[in-house]
Amino acid sequence: MTENEIVELIAALMVLLGSIMAIISAYGIVSLPDVYTRSHAGTKSSTLAVLLTLTGVFIFFWSTEHYISIRLVLGIVFLYLTAPVAGHLICRAAYNSEVKLEDKTENEQ
Amino acid sequence: MPVQFLLNLLIAILWVFLKDEDTFEVPTFVAGFLIGIVIIFLMHRFFGTPFYLKRAFSMLKLLWIFNYELMTSSILIMKQILIPSATFEPGIFSYETKLKSDWEVTALALLLMLTPGSVVLRISPEGNVFYIHAMDVKDTKPMVLKSIQLYEKVILEVTRP
Amino acid sequence: MTNLIFVSAIVLFSIAIAISLFRVLKGPTLPDRVVAFDVIGVNLISIVAVLSVVLRTKAYLEVILIIAILAFISTVAFSKYIERGVIIDRKRNR
Numbered sequence: 001m002t003e004n005e006i007v008e009l010i011a012a013l014m015v016l017l018g019s020i021m022a023i024i025s026a027y028g029i030v031s032l033p034d035v036y037t038r039s040h041a042g043t044k045s046s047t048l049a050v051l052l053t054l055t056g057v058f059i060f061f062w063s064t065e066h067y068i069s070i071r072l073v074l075g076i077v078f079l080y081l082t083a084p085v086a087g088h089l090i091c092r093a094a095y096n097s098e099v100k101l102e103d104k105t106e107n108e109q
Numbered sequence: 110m111p112v113q114f115l116l117n118l119l120i121a122i123l124w125v126f127l128k129d130e131d132t133f134e135v136p137t138f139v140a141g142f143l144i145g146i147v148i149i150f151l152m153h154r155f156f157g158t159p160f161y162l163k164r165a166f167s168m169l170k171l172l173w174i175f176n177y178e179l180m181t182s183s184i185l186i187m188k189q190i191l192i193p194s195a196t197f198e199p200g201i202f203s204y205e206t207k208l209k210s211d212w213e214v215t216a217l218a219l220l221l222m223l224t225p226g227s228v229v230l231r232i233s234p235e236g237n238v239f240y241i242h243a244m245d246v247k248d249t250k251p252m253v254l255k256s257i258q259l260y261e262k263v264i265l266e267v268t269r270p
Numbered sequence: 271m272t273n274l275i276f277v278s279a280i281v282l283f284s285i286a287i288a289i290s291l292f293r294v295l296k297g298p299t300l301p302d303r304v305v306a307f308d309v310i311g312v313n314l315i316s317i318v319a320v321l322s323v324v325l326r327t328k329a330y331l332e333v334i335l336i337i338a339i340l341a342f343i344s345t346v347a348f349s350k351y352i353e354r355g356v357i358i359d360r361k362r363n364r
Contacts, residue, residue, distance in 0.1 A: 012275040015320055019282035021183065022313055026286040028190035029293050029309060035301045036242045037199055038293075039228055041190060042305045045183040046312050053279075053316040054334075057323055071331040075315070078338050080175075084222035086308055086345040088229050091242070093349035094301035095230045101199070 007063040014056030021049035034101060035094045043087030050079060113149055113161045120145035167266040174263065175220065178256070182225040189244060200246030201230065204239045204257060211236070213264050220260045227253045276324050283317045304348045311341030 028041030058072045124141025125133065146162065153160040189197070208214055214236050218229050221241065226249035230240045243249045290313070293306035315337050322330040350356075 008272050012272040012279075015279045015323075016275050016282075018316060019279040019286070021187065022286040022316065023282055023289070024187050024190055025183075026289040026309060026313075028186065029290055029306055031190065031193075034199070035299065035305065036228060036230070037244060038302065039305050040186055040226070040244055042309050043222060043228070044179070044186050045190075046309050048179055048183040050312045050316050051179075054319055057319045060323055061328070067328065069328065069331055071335055072319075075331075075334045075338055078335070078342075079312075079315075082338070082342040083312075084219045086342055088218060088222055089346055089349040090301055090304050090308070090352075091228050092231050093352040094299070095240075096353050097301075099299050099301055101201075 004063055008060060011056040011060040011063070014052050014059070018049040018052035018056065021045050021052070025049065035099050036091060036101065039087055039091050039094075043083060047079065047083040051076060054079070113153065113156060113158070117142065117145040117149050120148060164267060167263060171216075171263050171267060174260070175223065178220065178223045178225070182223055185225045186244075197245040198247065199242065199244055200250075201240060201242050202246065202250060204241060204254070206237055206239060206257075206261065208237075208261060208264065210268070213268055216264050217257075217260055221253075221257070224253055224256050225249065273324065276320055280317060280320050280324070283313050283320070287313050287317075300348075300352055304345060304352070307348075308341065308345050311337060311344075315341075 022045075025041045025045035028045070029038050032038045032041060054072055054076050058069060058076075061067045061069055061072075121138055121141035121144075124144060125137050128134075128137050130137065150160055150162075206214070206217060208217055214232070218232065218239070221227055221229050221239065226244040228242045230242050232239055241253065243253060287310055290306045290309045294303050294310070297303040297306060315334050318330055318333050318337065322328065
């Protein structure tokens with residue numbers, strides 16, 4: 001195996017890891033009990049999944065075609081900044097409109 | 110602090126001139142800039158102000174913490190999804206921060222969204238009380254409080270050096 | 271070898287979208303649906319990125335940015351709607 005093929009394989013494995021994480025977080029969205037715990041799964045794991053995938057694609061294009069894609073870098077930065085913001089906004093909206101918490105939740109305030 | 114940056118730039122340009130190449134070469138300029146950084150770092154106590162790259166360094170530290178927390182928190186969440194423990198209790202607790210300006214509070218809220226097992230539900234109108242939803246209160250609350258202390262320290266290093 | 275891995279990754283992402291679609295259809299409240307919708311947008315971005323690798327083209331990379339921006343803005347608009355009942359506030363002091 002040449003050096004290029006090894007780098008390609010690493011990129012492909014990163015994409016595969018990202019897709020497995022995406023499936024796990026989608027399963028979490030179905031199986032967890034209420035909105036707040038679901039948003040834990042929706043913001044954290046799926047953000048890491050898409051970041052891993054985009055980084056893998058970036059490395060792939062870099063090694064095969066020597067092409068540094070500015071658009072992919074911009075997309076990675078944009079996702080970094082917006083994923084936590086979107087999660088917080090939707091949680092706050094749910095809390096302010098009094099979506100009910102799961103029964104055994106402790107609420108101390 | 111701008112004085113230090115300008116001096117660094119001057120050293121880099123001088124380095125390009127003293128190399129006496131035919132055309133302007135970017136690698137030479139970068140090498141001059143790096144040498145300038147070393148010189149300014151050795152001399153910065155004579156300026157009376159802190160070293161100007163200290164702030165950039167703590168920004169890098171903040172970025173590293175951001176990545177590290179993203180990794181650990183998603184591993185924790187995936188463990189929770191795949192092996193659901195029967196005893197986990199979600200809960201809400203509040204935390205009062207000592208950070209003041211808008212920028213600092215925003216950065217702390219973004220970091221808290223990515224800490225293992227915590228989501229910021231709401232911030233009080235004065236901007237100093239966070240209401241945090243935790244996945245498993247008994248387990249994660251001490252851990253979250255410990256990492257909040259670390260974030261506050263690093264954020265303060267960036268904004269008020 | 272690598273091509274096989276990329277194609278199977280696309281299949282896995284599609285299964286993830288199908289699972290989250292179940293929550294969009296079922297979800298008891300509106301915030302549930304919006305969280306699932308956000309995850310679908312994020313998975314769609316990954317599919318477009320991997321598809322552009324499989325087809326060996328760079329033409330689809332702009333689509334990533336556009337989907338990311340649209341997903342973020344629609345989440346913000348939905349959360350404002352859930353909180354206040356309107357999307358665009360008109361601040362008039364009467």
